[in-house]
Amino acid sequence: MSRTDLGMPTVRPAYGHGHITLDEPFPDSARTQLGNAQMRKNIRHATHSIRAKRARVVDELPDWQRLRAAGSALKQQVMADLPALLEQLEANVTARGGVVHWARDAEEANRIVTELVKAKGVDEVIKVKSMATQEIGLEEALNAEGIAATETDLAELIVQLGHDKPSHILVPAIHKNRNEIRDIFVREMEETDESLTSEPKDLAEAARRHLRERFLRSSVAISGANFGVAETGTLSVVESEGNGRMCLTLPETLITVMGIEKLVPTFQDLEVFLQLLPRSSTGERMNPYTSMWTGVTPGDGPQEFHLVLLDNGRSAVLSDPAGRSALHCIRCSACMNVCPVYEQTGGHAYGSVYPGPIGAILSPQLTGVEDGANGTLPYASSLCGACYDVCPVAIDIPSILVHLRDQDVQATHARKKAEKKVPVPSQMDLMMKGASTVMSSGSLMSLAERGLPVGRLLAGKDAKLGWLPGIAGGWTDQRDVPAPPQESFRHWWKRNRSGSGQQDAEQTTTSEEEQA
Structure with a gap:
């Protein structure tokens, strides 16, 4: 080069x-x-x-x-x-x-x-x-x-x-x-024997003796x-x-x-x-x-x-304006120490020397999200934003994760198109399309919210949904979903405030006219 x-x-x-x-x-x-x-x-x-x-x-x-x-x-x-x-x-x-x-x-x-x-x-x-x-x-x-x-x-x-x-x-x-470390030292270091304890000072001294000659x-x-x-x-x-x-x-x-x-x-x-x-x-x-x-x-x-x-x-990575700030990383690891995903899976699950949130955005960019299973790393996050809050150089990791997820989706669609495969919508595709349709219309959203009482009924006495069908079952496999509210805010406001709000406005107008 x-x-x-x-x-x-x-x-x-x-x-x-x-x-x-x-x-x-x-x-x-x-x-x-x-x-x-x-x-x-x-x-x-x-x-x-x-x-x-x-x-x-x-x-x-x-x-x-x-x-x-x-x-x-x-x-x-x-x-x-x-x-x-x-x-x-x-x-x-x-x-x-x-x-x-x-x-x-x-x-x-x-x-x-x-x-x-x-x-x-x-x-x-x-x-x-x-x-x-x-x-x-x-x-x-x-x-x-x-x-x-x-x-x-x-x-x-x-x-x-x-x-x-x-x-x-x-x-x-x-x-x-430290007990596991002690066992490794006894097994691998010629200078040690079974008398080695798991006390930190003893382990440090064993490592010091091992390295001194080298x-x-x-x-x-x-x-x-x-x-x-x-x-x-x-x-x-x-x-x-x-x-x-x-x-x-x-x-x-x-x-x-x-x-x-x-x-x-x-x-x-x-x-x-x-x-x-x-x-x-x-x-x-x-x-x-x-x-x-x-x-x-x-x-x-x-x-x-x-x-x-x-x-x-x-x-x-430098050529991607939306992702290049991953190169700002000074390798402090603060993002890993606050990440709820890393805390549960550990670093080995990321398959890279760069684990945790920074690894989830850096590794896919170094190889390209289309390379092997690296395209799954941007999904290894809850997008809670804790990583951004502690990053000493303010890398917006959540935004880059979303950017890379989009790249992964685009790469998958391009690959299917190149293979001339008839695209079959996934459960996620159908769910997102349905959500987009409903949320883009106030009347459809209002109609969907009418089904909230059904969700409460299915939740039962403990007010939790422990099972959901299809792709949503991936969520309930690991946790319960709280029961939905009795009614939406939109319906509550319409029932309790819309009329009184109009009355309050009329009273205010009358009061102002009287003062004039």
């Missing part, structure tokens, strides 16, 4: 679909995950704890909404000026001793990184937690070439040793409790980046453990894979995001470790630095 390719509307990832695309429709995968009671308990406890911490530290800032607006405006500026900002970043990284590579898709990015590692003659690397490298399936690509990649983030290490997949952007092992012997590290500063060529990683800083400073060679949307125009712009991100993600006022590096500094840190700028469908 060259810098002149930016803005092309057809770039789609050609590799790593197992990481971006659902293997089965979301309703099916969600149904499977709903049966895991322990996972649901773990996630509920963790998300509610993080949610409460976030609320406390956000309430401390009187200008929080202004910060959100500033973050949103900066991201809009980045999207508008992305080609120029990327060229500026490349020039500044290169001027300071780094090497910039452009990757059109996951396959190209994996090839670049693999060749860089093989050129150093090593078969082992250490990694900083990175969503971009998970997105492209880098670990699997390295393993296929005989290169072992060790995750150094504690939660990522737990997932890796457990031969599992992440289920949360911020806390990948959120679906595991930090000291590894000469190549791979990282992602939270932010890239176009003005200076500076890259930044924020974290809470310090393991990331070990990766960024000890090895001789550092390879960073960064999505092209992670830019900020100037160094001063970091001020906004370094206030928004920690409060929204971990519920902290600031990140314990904020690491920044600019190119190569002789005698200090890695002496060889490579930056891989990853498209992998992002320019296609």
Whole structure:
């Protein structure tokens, strides 16, 4: 990929679909995950704890909404000026001793990184937690070439040793409790035995011993980046453990894979995001470790630095005015911690490294809603709007979900038309058509409302409808529907107020005439 390719509307990832695309429709995968009671308990406890911490530290800032607006405006500026900002970043990284590579898709990015590692003659690397490298399936690509990649983030290490997949952007092992983690460590770490307890401090110490030798012997590290500063060529990683800083400073060679949307125009712009991100993600006022590096500094840190700028469908997202704000995401995970759907299904149901509300709008756009089962992800939401309320850069996730649902419907109709199939209306089509007809006519709406007493009669003494026919049965399979009111507001108003309203108006007119 060259810098002149930016803005092309057809770039789609050609590799790593197992990481971006659902293997089965979301309703099916969600149904499977709903049966895991322990996972649901773990996630509920963790998300509610993080949610409460976030609320406390956000309430401390009187200008929080202004910060959100500033973050949103900066991201809009980045999207508008992305080609120029990327060229500026490349020039500044290169001027300071780094090497910039452009990757059109996951396959190209994996090839670049693999060749860089093989050129150093090593078969082992250490990694900083990175969503971009998970997105492209880098670990699997390295393993296929005989290169072992060790995750150094504690939660990522737990997932890796457990031969599992992440289920949360911020806390990948959120679906595991400490007893399960202890069992994984005993089974997978040679340094441990049955004497290991499930106390957090003991688990952290076991992970520290396991990673220490790898930090000291590894000469190549791979990282992602939270932010890239176009003005200076500076890259930044924020974290809470310090393991990331070990990766960024000890090895001789550092390879960073960064999505092209992670830019900020100037160094001063970091001020906004370094206030928004920690409060929204971990519920902290600031990140314990904020690491920044600019190119190569002789005698200090890695002496060889490579930056891989990853498209992998992002320019296609950028070409959609209604959906491009998904690229504003700073990966805080706040939307996941308040989402009622995510809380019940967990992250694995989304089939992507980007789960939750942000994954429901980002994954389908990276691949196209017509690709596999990703078209079902925009329906993985109640549209309650909680995700928008907590998003630190004010991404209107509900509106994008509706936009993508429309794209899915249009793609389905186009596919049927191309296959020259006679369209057979579904139950949903018929129900929506009927609702449209009734709601577009006041007299038909009034007539339909006359049937409300029938609904109350069917609800019985407990005033609940536990069964509905057809497609509506999908709702009552999981919950009851309250009985409808005895009569509609329209009929109540007509019976109680319409006459008195006219009388009141006549009395007012008479009073005004008398005063005159």
